Amino acid sequence: KAGVTQTPRYLIKTRGQQVTLSCSPISGHRSVSWYQQTPGQGLQFLFEYFSETQRNKGNFPGRFSGRQFSNSRSEMNVSTLELGDSALYLCASSLGTGGYYEQYFGPGTRLTVT
């Protein structure tokens, strides 16, 4: 069974631009969660989608948004990029919603904002 895939793997953007990251979950998984990883901050939860509905949201500004499609694929968008948005963005899929279900992570998208 194919794992979680994320595209692109690496991205360089300029301050003020916007970016869209994509995540394809494991087949049959209906929940997709997004995390931001930065040095010293660990994995910070961004949001979770299940059956195209946002089920939970972390403490990030409204510049961070996401969506999920009917095939469970998910995208996250960051508008008006800031230098502090440079991070590894990880996507995880699971069978069900919430932390009780084992989450399978993709390799991440490394975003650099200059």
Next chain:
Amino acid sequence: DQQVKQNSPSLSVQEGRISILNCDYTNSMFDYFLWYKKYPAEGPTFLISISSIKDKNEDGRFTVFLNKSAKHLSLHIVPSQPGDSAVYFCAASGSTGTASKLTFGTGTRLQVML
């Protein structure tokens, strides 16, 4: 507000000895705890979990201990092997509200020396 804390950013252990990684949490709504392991350029992978109804869970060389009164859990790796060198994240979840998302600690980098 860091609800899951890993106070040791790094740990070095000799091959064959025991590695002990610690984690503290503050949210009393958490009732399910997990450890993830992360190699560079890969997403985190699930290692072991424990429910709050237990105080110990074992899987091969890995054992997780939970002390609910102290809001503390630890991961023991015995014996440690060079392939265990990675970043270990502690995570916690509950059943309702904001606790239902997976909350991660900041990670501990384990280096197992030959």
